[in-house]
Amino acid sequence: MTDEKVVLDRDDMRRTLVRIAHEIVEKNPAQQLAIVGIHRRGAVLAARLHALVSELLDVDPPLGDIDIAFYRDDLATRPSAPVVHASHVDFPLDGLTVVIVDDVLYTGRTVRSAIDAIFDYGRPARVQLAVLADRGHRELPIRPDYVGKNLPTAREERVNVRVEELDDVDEVTISEASTATQEVTTT
Numbered sequence: 648m649t650d651e652k653v654v655l656d657r658d659d660m661r662r663t664l665v666r667i668a669h670e671i672v673e674k675n676p677a678q679q680l681a682i683v684g685i686h687r688r689g690a691v692l693a694a695r696l697h698a699l700v701s702e703l704l705d706v707d708p709p710l711g712d713i714d715i716a717f718y719r720d721d722l723a724t725r726p727s728a729p730v731v732h733a734s735h736v737d738f739p740l741d742g743l744t745v746v747i748v749d750d751v752l753y754t755g756r757t758v759r760s761a762i763d764a765i766f767d768y769g770r771p772a773r774v775q776l777a778v779l780a781d782r783g784h785r786e787l788p789i790r791p792d793y794v795g796k797n798l799p800t801a802r803e804e805r806v807n808v809r810v811e812e813l814d815d816v817d818e819v820t821i822s823e824a825s826t827a828t829q830e831v832t833t834t
């Protein structure tokens with residue numbers, strides 16, 4: 648039996664991304680902006696944010712996606728080889744404000760890896776962070792600039808972001824401790 652509580656439905660997600668897009672545009676000059684999503688659901692959300700931001704601006708900011716598997720701080724100690732997706736950062740990001748996009752912010756280790764990965768492509772002027780859900784429990788000094796929803800959680804719970812492009816549904820749920828099995832293997 649699945650014991651999940653829906654905390655954002657499809658409409659909530661759409662409204663939330665529209666708000667974040669407005670915040671990004673308000674905070675950054677159009678010509679200096681780039682958006683980079685973290686595989687996999689962060690990249691999907693980044694593409695949606697990019698479409699919204701492009702609608703609001705006269706210019707189409709560069710969009711990229713990165714896989715952070717080889718930058719993880721636990722790479723050497725993980726039991727199996729990571730599944731790696733291709734990264735696409737096909738533009739010079741020197742001097743730009745790079746907005747990293749991810750679905751969930753938890754310990755902050757994925758974002759640390761993403762920052763590391765981004766600096767392999769150049770030297771951005773600044774890096775900002777947009778996340779759909781911030782569930783707390785940070786283990787590093789990382790704080791998002793744009794947050795869809797703050798979700799206070801117990802460590803045993805899991806926040807599940809699902810997107811139509813990959814999961815056939817747009818929703819954010821919280822799994823109760825009894826069904827939060829993935830957390831053990833992914834953090």
Ligand SMILES: O=P(O)(O)OC[C@H]1O[C@H](OP(=O)(O)OP(=O)(O)O)[C@H](O)[C@@H]1O
Binds near residue numbers: 685686688
């Ligand atoms: O702040 P952190 O502790 O790094 O956790 C956040 C990350 O965890 C999730 O990925 P996960 O590794 O669970 O894999 P998934 O993308 O397959 O869900 C999520 O997509 C974030 O990228």
Ligand SMILES: O=c1cc[nH]c(=O)[nH]1
Binds near residue numbers: 805830
């Ligand atoms: O709850 C969590 C923790 C890490 N990653 C997720 O996607 N959800």
